[in-house]
Amino acid sequence: xxxxxxxxxxxxxxxxxxxxxxxxxxxxxxxxxxxxxxxxxxxxxxxxxxxxxxxxxxxxxxxxxxxxxxxxxxxxxxxxxxxxxxxxxxxxxxxxxxxxxxxxxxxxxxxxxxxxx
Amino acid sequence: xxxxxxxxxxxxxxxxxxxxxxxxxxxxxxxxxxxxxxxxxxxxxxxxxxxxxxxxxxxxxxxxxxxxxxxxxxxxxxxxxxxxxxxxxxxxxxxxxxxxxxxxxxxxxxxxxx
Numbered sequence: 001x002x003x004x005x006x007x008x009x010x011x012x013x014x015x016x017x018x019x020x021x022x023x024x025x026x027x028x029x030x031x032x033x034x035x036x037x038x039x040x041x042x043x044x045x046x047x048x049x050x051x052x053x054x055x056x057x058x059x060x061x062x063x064x065x066x067x068x069x070x071x072x073x074x075x076x077x078x079x080x081x082x083x084x085x086x087x088x089x090x091x092x093x094x095x096x097x098x099x100x101x102x103x104x105x106x107x108x109x110x111x112x113x114x115x116x117x
Numbered sequence: 118x119x120x121x122x123x124x125x126x127x128x129x130x131x132x133x134x135x136x137x138x139x140x141x142x143x144x145x146x147x148x149x150x151x152x153x154x155x156x157x158x159x160x161x162x163x164x165x166x167x168x169x170x171x172x173x174x175x176x177x178x179x180x181x182x183x184x185x186x187x188x189x190x191x192x193x194x195x196x197x198x199x200x201x202x203x204x205x206x207x208x209x210x211x212x213x214x215x216x217x218x219x220x221x222x223x224x225x226x227x228x229x230x231x
Contacts, residue, residue, distance in 0.1 A: 004159075033218060045160075045207060045222035052218075091159055104175055105150065105220065107159040 003027065004094050004108035012114050013082045020067070021077040021111045023092030029053075034075040035093040036066065038086075039110075045091075051075060079113075087115045119144045121223035123208050129229045130198060138193045138226050140208030147213040149191040150175070150220070151183065153204040160207065166191055167213065198230040 005024045013019040025034065036048040051059045051066045059066040067076040075094075079086055092108040121142045130136055142149065150165040152175075162175030166185040180202055182194040191210075195202060208223040 006159075035218070035220075043205070043225050045209075047219040047221075050218040093160075104162055104165065105152075106176070107152075107161070109157060109159045 003106045004092055006090075006092055006108035006111050008111045009109070010112045010114070012116055013079075015084060015115055015117050016081055018078060018080045019082055019113065021079070021090050021092075021113065023075045023077065023108060025073050025075060025092075025094045027073075027094065027096055029096045031096075033095040034066065034068070035095070035105075036064070036075075036077045037091045037093060037107075038088045039091065040085075040088040048090075049077070082115045084115050084117060087113060089113075119221070121208055121210055121221050123206075123223040123226050125226060126224060127227050129231065131231050132199055133197050136195050136198060136228075138195075138206060138208075138228070140191045140193065140223060141189050142191075142208075142210040142221065143189065144210060144212070144221065145188065146210035146221070147188070148220075149185065149208065149210045151181070151191070151193050152207045152209065153177065153202075154207065154225075155204050163193070163206075198228075200230050202228065203230045204228060 003026050032053045034051045038046040049059050049061045049064045049066050051068045063080045065078045089110045089112050091110045095105050124139045147168045151163040152160040154160045161177045164183040166172045206226045209220040211220040
C-alpha cells in the first residue's frame with residue numbers, strides 16, 4: 001500500500017499567489033516525521049520543511065508552511081507569494097519512528113509546480 | 118564546506134560489469150542512505166546505515182550492496198548491473214539524536230546500464 005500519496009502530478013500557479021501541494025500519508029506509528037523537498041530542474045534535492053508527529057504547531061520556514069492535519073493524515077505544503085524560482089518538482093516524505101533512530105524514509109511520487117509570470 | 122559528494126556523477130556501463138558509486142560526507146553524520154529516482158515513482162530507498170557497520174535494507178535493495186566501514190563513506194555496489202538499474206541515484210546523510218531533521222543530499226549519479 002502506498003504510504004505517501006501526492007495526488008497532483010502537475011500544478012500551475014500565478015506568480016505572487018499562494019499554492020497548496022497535497023500530501024497524505026499512512027502509518028500506524030505514533031512517532032514519525034514528515035518532510036518536504038524541492039528538486040529544481042538542475043536535479044539537486046533541497047530540504048524545505050519538517051513536521052514531527054508530536055509537534056503541536058504547524059511548521060513554518062519563511063514562505064513555506066506545512067498544514068499538518070494529524071487526524072486526516074495529511075501534510076500539505078503551502079507556498080505563499082509564489083516566485084518564478086519556485087518552479088520545480090516537490091516531494092513529500094515520511095520517516096517512521098523517532099527522529100533519533102533514523103530508519104526508512106519514504107517519498108511520494110512528486111508534484112511538478114510551474115509558476116507563471 | 119559541509120557537503121555530500123558522489124562519484125562518478127555520470128556513468129554508462131554494460132550489463133554484468135561490477136561497479137561502485139562512492140559517497141562521502143564531511144559532517145560526521147551517523148545516518149547515511151542511498152536512493153534511486155525514477156520518473157513517476159519518486160525516490161525509493163535502497164539501503165540505509167545508522168552508523169559504522171550497521172546497515173539495513175530500504176524498499177528496493179535487490180541487486181545492490183553497501184558497506185559502512187568508516188563513518189564518512191557509504192559506497193553503493195552493483196555486483197552485476199542490469200538495465201533495470203538505469204536510474205538517478207542519490208546518497209544522503211543526516212545526524213541522529215539532535216534537533217536537526219534535514220537530510221543532506223549529494224548531487225546525484227546518473228547511471229545507464231546497456
